[in-house]
Amino acid sequence: MMLPAPNLDDRTFQQLVDDAKRFIADRCPTWTNHNVSDPGVTLVETFAWMTDLLLYRLNRVPDRNYVRFLDLVGVRLFPPVAARAEVSFRLSAQQDATVRIAKGTVVSTRRTATERAIEFTTMADLDIVPARSVVVASSVDGETLRDHTRELGFGSGFACFDERPKAGDALYIGFDRPAPSLIVLLRFTCMVSGHGIDPLRPPLRWEAWDGRRWSRCSLEQDTTNGLNTTGVIELHLPRTHGVRDVGGVTSAWLRCRVVERRGVPAYRESPRIVSVVGAAVGGDVDAVHGAQVAGAVLGISEGVAGQTFRLSQVPVPTTSEPIVIEVSADDTRRNALPAGLPSASPAALPTTAPTGSVAVPAGDGSAPDSPDGNGNGSGAGTETADGWSVWQLVDSFASSGPDDRHVMVDPTTGVVGFGPLVRLADGSVRQYGAVPPKGSVVRVRPYQTGGGRIGNVVARSLNTLRSSIPYVAAVYNRQPASGGVDGETIEEAKVRGPLALRHRDRAVTAEDFEVLARQAAPETARVRCVVEESGQDAGAVRVLVVPRAAGADGRLALTELVVPDTTGEAIRGYLDARRVVGVRVSVEPPRYVGVTVVARLRCAATAHPDRVREDALTALYRFLNPVSGGPDGTGWPFGRAVHVGDVFGVLQAVSGVAYVDEALLFQANPVTRERFSRVERLDLPPTSLVFSFEHQIDAVRAQAAG
Secondary structure, eight states: OOOOOOOSOOOOHHHHHHHHHHHHHHHOTTOOOOSTTSHHHHHHHHHHHHHHHHHHHHTTOOHHHHHHHHHHTTOOOOOOBOOEEEEEEEESSOOSSOEEEOTTOEEEOOOOSSSOOOEEEEOSOEEEOOOBEEEEEEESSSSOOEEOGGGTTSTTOEESSOSSOOTTOEEEEEESSOOTTEEEEEEEEEESOOTTSOTTSOSEEEEEEOSSSEEEOEEEEEOSTTTTSSEEEEEEOOTTOOOEEETTEEEEEEEEEEOOOTTOOOOSSOOEEEEEEEEEEEEEEEEEESEEEOOEEEEEOOSOTTOEEEOSSOOOOTTSOOOOEEEEOGGGHHHHSOTTOOTTSOOBOOSSOOTTOOOOOOTTSOOTTOSSSSSOSSOOOEEOTTSEEEEEEOSOSTTOOTTOOEEEEOTTTOEEEEOOEEEOTTSOEEEOSOOOOTTOEEEEOOEEEOOSGGGOOOTTOOOEESSOOTTEEEEEESSOOBOOBOOOOHHHHHHHHHHHHHHTTOBOSHHHHHHHHHHHOTTEEEEEEEEOOSSTTTTOEEEEEEEOOOOBTTBOOGGGGSOOHHHHHHHHHHHHTTBOTTOOEEEEOOEEEEEEEEEEEEEOTTSOHHHHHHHHHHHHHHHSOTTTOSTTSSOOOTTOOEEHHHHHHHHHTSTTEEEEEEEEEEEEETTTTEEEEEESEEOOOTTEEEEEOOOEEEEEEOOOOO
């Protein structure tokens, strides 16, 4: 089966002839005889025939050659981006000693007969320390601390809030040590006394001191019905949980605070607690999609310029740690290869990095000693304690001197290249980047491979531990993995290539900032550049970034639209090295304006109202979506107003809807959950996007005729 040939120029023979005749009429109006019998027209048709043959040959250029053409002008295919997820490790029971989850631990989805397992690798060590509760107290005025530790387990318990609980009353639980990133299980023995609340939605908020402020804790489960019945509460603590003095007592504090929420009933009487015991039973750690590849010898240097090697497994996702290339020193060459290994064959090395070694590459390709921000400078690599030198990763050898230990790595193809020897116009030669000595061993440290959209797995799907760890009973991801993006295709590179040549890797126009921001962080869904035209910030450039978030049926949580710190720093550093001198650049999310639709639908006689209601809600959430909504399905346009007519059109197109009886449009605040007055048109500033918030649909059957 032959591959389809690309059509780089689709003009036919007749179109070429017609174009030539139009040029004749424009440049030589006195030539009016365009019949085929005219000798001049015969020449035109002859050259059109020759051009048609050239176009035919040009269209047979394969994609591999096209990639090489792009590589010559400095355009390389983007590697995939690996998805990230927070993985929770749950112990079988609280332990008396610290349990360590080592960096590089692999968890995966469950393998089935039709789907292979998707692996994630932890990015840091996780120490589950044996933290336990030692102090229980309460406060009703925000200052005075009432210690109830001695009252635990006796009598009818104690009132954890004021007699008539009010916002700000708090129950404090102090631990003997900080428990950063850990899962804490609190076992309560309570008496039914906290009347007036909805047990499924108690007006409570759990917080922990993170070293600077009280940070909200993620609630895993609560079986106490608002501190009214005996049960457990499981919390995920922040990563910087620390010690603080509260009311003269120093401890690693948690607190349960009474809050006011719209539509949530308040306490009429304080709950009473008989006993409470807390302990750390697990922890959370970030993991990235991909498999860990052991370090390996890439080959032996021949001492010539421009020598290349190749990684054994590709691609290398952009969100993983930078690849580290090492070259053996003179006195370590004979001991660099394992015994019995041929000099040209690669071999596996220990997965641990050499002692005392330091990785110098930065995530955006720049280095600390790079004067131009492009990873090019006078750095000479880093010597390690065991005689190996770490060579600095660069994007180009353009500014590399003959003594600079620079190396280029293509994460898509896995090609590792050293500096070339270039002949100059005067006949002399110049070496760009140092050349590894002849006979030296070139090796790569352990790195990661993988990435792509396949890593955007749903919540609770990372439930398999690939290696046995003592006391670990379960592993899971509470939130869906996000950020995974497939590698760039050739068709996408064909579109980006001319743009890259036009702005020449420099940010001058607003479009340049948008293109470069996508290059720095391909995992983003949308990028918009806005220039302030007035005020004290006139001339400043604001780069608005929308992260990639899928959501179920278009429904997004506001937390899914938060730009990760790593993404923001990568974009900011990439643009800062390419901006015009004097231009101020800020990277931030757009302002999200909440919108709520309240509608009543009349269903067709054969339609089921519940099904119509769910379909209508799905249609609204998908249409009023900042990532994938809007009229063209590419995200709600920046600054586009929301009309009630848009809502009527979306609802009327839902299958089973006879007609839309009524549709109301409200602006809402998704943070405070406040709904404002009704509007016919919701105007958005140029830096804002719409955000769907708690739409309400009432679907009823249409009345029968007569």
